[in-house]
Amino acid sequence: MTVTPSEPGAAKPAGAYLDHAATTPMSAAALAAFVEHAQLTGNASSLHSAGRGARRAAEEGRETVALAVGARPSEVIFTGGGTEADNLAIKGIFWGRRTHDMRRTRILVSAVEHHAVLDPAFWMAGHAGAEIVLLPVDSDGVLDLDALRAELAEHGDEVALISVMWANNEVGAVQPVREVVRAARPYGIPVHTDAVQAVGQIEVDFAASGVDAMTISGHKLGGPTGVGALVARRELALEAVLHGGGQERGVRSGTLDVPSIAAFAVAVREAVAGRQERAARLAALRDRLVERVREAAPEAILRGPDPVVRPQDRLPGNAHFTFPGAEGDSLLYLLDSAGVQASTGSACQAGVPQPSHVLLAMGVPEAEARGALRFSLGATSTADDVERLAVALPQVVSRAQAAGLVSGRAMGGAA
Template sequence: MKRIYMDHAATTPMAPEVVEAMKTAFVEIFGNASSLHQPGLEARAALEEAREKVAELIGAEAEEVYFTSGGTESDNLAIKGVALAKRDRGRHIITTSIEHPAVLEPCRYLEGQGFEVTYLPVTREGLVEVEALESAIREDTILISMMHANNEIGTIQPISEAGSIARDRGIAFHTDAVQTVGKIPAKVDELGVDLLSLSSHKLHGPKGVGALYIREGTEIESIIHGGGHERGLRSGTENVPGIVGLATAAELAGANLEEDMARMAGMRDRLAEFVLARVEDSWVNGSRTKRLPNNANLGFSFIEGEALLLRLDAEGIAVSTGSACSSKKTVASHVLTAIGLRPEEAHGSLRITLGRENTDQEVDYVARTIVEVAESLLAMSPFRKS
């Protein structure tokens, strides 16, 4: 059975060019980038070249990019690092109710350390209202963290407007752009952010590597202490082959961005429209217009999303019911309940996220199969309306 992978919000297969670049780095660039001998200098050169490529993708200066182990570490460094640096001037942080756990959990940790956190609500489409953000700002607000686009429903937030508000008030502004870098334009100056998190394995690079953009002049403290790597902010010997892989993935994403966006948006819409027209009591979760081009999050009444996922998996189709970081939890998605779904509605969701290797033929097969499986489950559902 040929398998079809449509869970790219969880992770992406590595691009062949990334694999080849990493193979070379593993064999030929084995030195420690902090060493002063020739192998070390070669590793340092590869590291700095990679930094330039990642910076180019997000429109930053190379010295503003700091390599980490992934999106979670980048989010933790941004939130905890800014909070520690600014704690004498205020202890109020603003974020949203639909953030990834990599943002929510550091915020909850800081609440236990004497900080106050405001969790902004969202509309039915999953959008933060700019007026609500403005109303939440206080004199002691030191940080705003708002994700660029949601990992479950794909809604793209008004980051530029929020960034302008934060800048006018002198508040540090962070965005978790793990789901957007490499999928839509994510230039730091256009977004107006001071800090931006990204992850390699979401854009066809290797796992275990990420980066944090920190605008020059942003106050931040280290949360990992040791030998002073990454210009003193993130200690730990750099994963040079992984970073080379991230840089190659970033280069590919930048070169193909517009073409990939248009193609995936077309496939996404065709799939969603096919299913919605044929399955009763189905809908799209999140915004129909302000969403990632590769994300279709569909809701179904009277169907358990996990049953739908497992039946699709048996047909060779890999999708998800929500965030891969929370997929084994039995509670309803905090994102779907935040947009107003009842728990039983939230449990009936299916997240389909496309990647550049998916084809039109695969999309048509997946759409037909979703309809067939959904109709089969509806026929046996004890909750279906008569």
């Protein structure tokens, strides 16, 4: 198998960086755009020449992002990142729908959504009278469409919105977004999708998909942190979450971060333009990683759609494993000390590690879900990164399993 080297432009992180799904390095072109505009003064809302220059740069960025994702410029609402865009979608669409129809109280979300969608949805249940329905997924993390259709058949006139991510951030499962839209359309229900992980890895076309709102984020595709966008149809009823100067169609007030927007636009354009070549390279590298992990740790279990049987259903840069008998945090820290950076994919609240809600929704037993590691590839990933992981993994897994046994005995004694 031949795996091409990393793409030129982005600075390669130290060691083997296998956590691109969390944050991927800024591309050289995006960084240059950021620096160029950061040296200029001007508020995009000001009417003088400096302000008009800033506005021009922001609008050019808006046009670039729209063209890359199959949207109209007027549909791009800049935000401070993916989390803000998801909050605007969940809260803004719910309130917008309730303004016109008080019966619309139900929010349908897949059980494997990112917490940037789940948490605002449950916040709405506690503060705005929403009813949350978690839609089940199969053992690969793919949405159960029959369950969605059954829910709509029974409660379609009560649903305010549906939110299903384009691709899962943990196990890489690509979701049937267009089928969700087809199921929702007869009931007049708007559909939001978090496409943060999808743009630049698989084909994403806002208009062709039929969704009403879509979240994208800069630092997942070679842009800066702290900038993203909610792409939303003009006719969508959307209430503001931030109030102030009335920027961004009146639904997202705040001074536009022009340097970040300019860099974000460059990154989106690059990511989409180079998608096919990058996806092929990452898929080959991912397949090599899966092969080497299985050689180094035969007991490891690949989670998510099988990349050989169902390659179209999995992100090309994602490989997610559980390691029986080992705690994910132990694996993470031991790998880090060996110069390999990855992610557990689990939430940590109040300092207490919790198994991934994604894996639990897939039916993975809690004990197994605790031993999870996600390896995600990006522009700077190389075959050397994979080999460094493979060399370190046997000892790391052995030590993590030993630590798990000691921890288990301690817990048993405490009980």
